[in-house]
Amino acid sequence: MEKKTTTSSDCLVRSADSPQKPPPLPILPIPTSRQLEWQSASMALFLHFGPNTFTDSEWGSGRADPSVFNPTHLDAAQWVGVAKQAGFSCVILTAKHHDGFCLWPSEYTDYSVRSSPWRGGRGDVVAELSSAARDAGIGFGLYLSPWDRHEPSYGRTVEYNEFYMGQMTELLTRYGEIKEVFLDGAKGQGEKDMEYYFESWFSLIRQLQPRAVIFSDAGPDNRWIGNENGTAGSTCWSLFNRSSAKIGGTDPQYLRSGDPVGHDWVPGECDVSIRPGWFWHARQAPKSARTLLDIYYKSIGRNGHLLLNVPPNSSGLISEEDIQVLQEFNELRRSIFDENLAKSALLSASSTRGGMMNNSRFGPENVLKEGIYSYWAPEENQSDWTLHLRFQEKVKFNVLQVQEPIQLGQRVIQFHLETLNNGEGWRQVINGTTVGYQRLLQFPMLETQELRFVVDKSRGDPLISYLGLHVDTFSI
Known part of the structure; x- marks a missing residue:
């Protein structure tokens, strides 16, 4: 949107007893309630677990004997406890991976925990994890692999789609509320041709779990970010x-960046494993906490949602070395983001929607309140969109945090931060594109007493719900 010329009448201060100005109109598309809940949760823990854990494999053949699955110390409450203590709000389990082995006693196949020695063939990993998540008050999600290397009907389109939807129905009706259903188009080269009835699957999920977000390359609720x-x-x-995307065949760059003129709201989910592989392997070690912090900046800090895979080991527990890294990662985030230095600043704005009176619901002070439902809004038809921060004494920081009230649409196209140098005027510190739910920008340590946050280009009047200044002494 082009900026418009400011007139003196635009900036008139209105009396305190004037009627309140209503909120600005949303700029479409906007998120659904389930997408808003998912985005605000920020991080989920992925749990890849199954026969591959015991056979040292990544993509199982579907021919491993069910007897290999025997986690003698499996404790789903431990998995959930690790997730919750590290700040994750949901756990997602590979209920069935590409090998076709089911972690619940499916009625449609004997290739499941029912045929294993674990719990004497009476176990149900999905049930234990859903119960533990519910008890801990965190969300529960499922991955049901479309590719099945064990099932004989795979390759016969109608028959396999019926089989798959039968299994999906079991998972979505037996285990309480499901927060996310994770789907993909993964399939090895040279495998049988198979047409997946994705739209039928989506409709079934909507019918059985209307609050669940559905993940795939093409949404409908959240999209793959194009890399692992x-x-x-x-x-x-x-x-x-969504019409430009195909599950298993979408341009990775399009997935990474989204579309400034897109008609659908499909935010990005950033999946990555704490280890080199997705399943646990004894010879592999987890990434460091500082590496996870870097990933955090490049996922959540770029308007994404982080899905971090932490695979349980062959005893059925999350390994101690992984737990240690997650605890350190949590402490790093706390030490950086628990204090917002901007809260000590005197804030002003180039303009405020409804006039610059003290009781305006859209004043600049809103950017210091956590959450997206209070925000600064400029007056309409302005050419200057600026938040001014003045401190009583100099402050030092090297991280900028910005959030938009995405319930009214994603608006900011370009922005920058500038500081007032002693006698030398304003100098740009950092610039960026797109904010969305959350943007984090890092730069060399800055010491200043006066700052301006400036929106340079926006889809309509920009709205800012949070502005944070933080110190990170850990990143390289």
Whole structure:
């Protein structure tokens, strides 16, 4: 949107007893309630677990004997406890991976926990994990692999789709509320041709679990970010055209960056494993906490949602070395983001929607309140969109945090931060594109007493719900 010329009448201060100005109109597309809940949760823990854990495999053949699955110390409450203590709000389990082995006693196959020695063939990993998540008050999600290397009907389109939807129905009706259903188009080269009835699957999920978000390359609720290293594009729109995407065949760059003129709201989910593989392997070690912090900046800090895989080991527990890294990762985030230095600043704005009176619901002070439902809004038809921060004494920081009230649409296209140098005027510190639910930018340590946050370009009047200044002494 082009900026418009400011007139003196635009900036008139209105009396305190004037009627309140209503909120600005949303700029479409906007998120659904389930998408808003998912985005605000920020992080989920992925749990890849199954026969591959015991056969030292990543993509199982579907021919491993069920007897290999025997986690003698499996404790789903431990998995959930690790997730919750590290700040994750949901756990997602590979209920069935590509090998076709089911972690619940499915009625449609004997290739499941029912045929294993674990719990004497009477176990149900899905049930134990859903119960533990519910008890801990965190969300529960499922991955049901479309590719099945064991099932004989795979390759016969109608028959296999019936089989798959039968299994999906079991999972979505037996285990309480499901927060996310994770789907993909993964399939090895040279495998049988198979047409997946994705739209039928989506409709079934909507019918049985209407609050669940559905993940795939093409949404409908959240999209793959185009890589498995947890990195969103430095420009990342939640806007997307589902008609331009195909599950298993979408341009990775389009997935990373989204679409500034997209007609659909499909935010990015950034999946990555704490280890080199997705399943646990004794010879592999987890990434460091500082590496996870870097991933955090490039996923959540770029308007994404982080899905971190932490695979349980062959005893059925999350390994101690992984737990240690997650605890350190949590402490790093706390030490950086628990204090917002901007809260000590005197804030002002180039304009405020409804006039610059003290009781305006859209004043600049809103950017210091956590959450997206209070926000600064400028007056309409302005050419200057600026938040001014003045401190009583100099402050030092090297991280900028910005959030938009995405319930009204994603608006900011370009922005920058500038500081007032002694006698030398304003100098730009950092610039960025797209904000969305959350943007984090790092730069060399800055010491200043006066700052301006400036929106340079926006889809309509920009709205800012949070502005944070933080110190990170850990990143390289």
